[in-house]
Amino acid sequence: MASTPHTHSPKPAASGHAPYTRVKDFLKSGLASGHWVPGDQMPSEAELVQQFAVSRMTVGRALRELQAEGLVTRVQGVGSFAAHLSRVSSTLTIRDLHDEIVARGHQHQATVVFAKKEKATAELAAQLGVPARSAVFHSLIVHSENGVPLQCEDRYVNPACAPDYLAVDFQTITPTQYLLGVAPLWEAQYSIEAAAPTAQEAQLLGIGVQDPCLIVVRRTINRGVPITLARLVHPGTHYQISGAFKP
Amino acid sequence: MASTPHTHSPKPAASGHAPYTRVKDFLKSGLASGHWVPGDQMPSEAELVQQFAVSRMTVGRALRELQAEGLVTRVQGVGSFAAHLSRVSSTLTIRDLHDEIVARGHQHQATVVFAKKEKATAELAAQLGVPARSAVFHSLIVHSENGVPLQCEDRYVNPACAPDYLAVDFQTITPTQYLLGVAPLWEAQYSIEAAAPTAQEAQLLGIGVQDPCLIVVRRTINRGVPITLARLVHPGTHYQISGAFKP
DNA sequence: CAGTGGTCTAGACCACTGA
């Protein structure tokens, strides 16, 4: 039975952990305890291979994932280092508003203030990647949860990406859901700030012109082509973005 | 020369791309074009191995990374599927305020309103994981950029994690930087909302009590132990959170 | 030059699923 390649695995692996997670956890706890502080050189792949008696692919995976998590910086030809944590990246989950409201067991209602074709200003044209003064789609929709206005969605759309945008029934499907259908893969740039609403927004949301709002401005791009630019205004008293992060 | 193991690599790989990125890009563009819509079964590892003439490790890596990016859902024994994109996770970068200001070439100034020991209320004690009515540290610091108040930082700290917190000179080092030193690895939960400041915050920030503020509440945990709870109030006119995401 | 990480291969054993 000399050539039988292990019928019984030689590695039960502590508490169900796969070898690569054992290596990862070891490095992680060294970072958490301060054994390596930012800038310190971590053990090389070869050292970890010896120490854990695993293959290089396995320690490579552990280190690669720590790099993806921002905990480790790796430089080819030089080594792996404990990352500087002054920048911590967090994961923010942006859900479609309709889904969010329905998930709470509430009723979602969309009121279309207008949805029309418009000549783009120079700035808007640049942001949407269309010629200046060409036509773009512009919609203004108020979303309510159980009758309470929750978001004022002012959106411009690149007609090349969604030629039928104006024919969509936004009481049935949100612009976000529709646009995800015509262009499923997105990248986006966004900013979040607190500000007072415009007079029109205040009226649509049923709030005062001085009431603080959480405003998200988001520009969405699919395969290099700008799709849409949205200004989402939420009454501060009714809206919160929350999330979690691990550094 | 029969047994020579390729002196000349047989795979120049289009435009410098590694094989795993070619597989990844192929799948990604199929998702972007709508060739697979959410819920569709993607090609199996075995099929991709054949199609690209690469090893299973290689297609495995491509699929694993797409899963980590939230584009693909994989189920052992069943298959890989195009993910539902209604939840899109974005990366939000939270930088230390000091670094951010210095990076702009400006001057950062911290004014310590107070830093003291305090009896925790029941709710606070629960959040920090300490016994009710035990002592916690409480600091209130205003951060300014070139003399303009930018953030009011109201922070509670678990004394077990940072016993010397009150002795720190916060004009030299921010609480964030100090706490990163004593507990280098973090997890956090946070929420972001728009609201009016308290009267004290308005006064410290030099703004009106009705001016909208962007308020971040963040609870930080290290290895399961709560470290600190912070309420960060920013005048909406001076502060913006921005970021980017790829779904 | 030795050491480092980046990546790949061709096989393997395994757990899990659903017919």
Add this chain to the structure above:
DNA sequence: CAGTGGTCTAGACCACTGA
């Protein structure tokens, strides 16, 4: 049972870095 993904090994070639 066949098909799926989860993971591992022991080797390999390569590009890059810094002495």
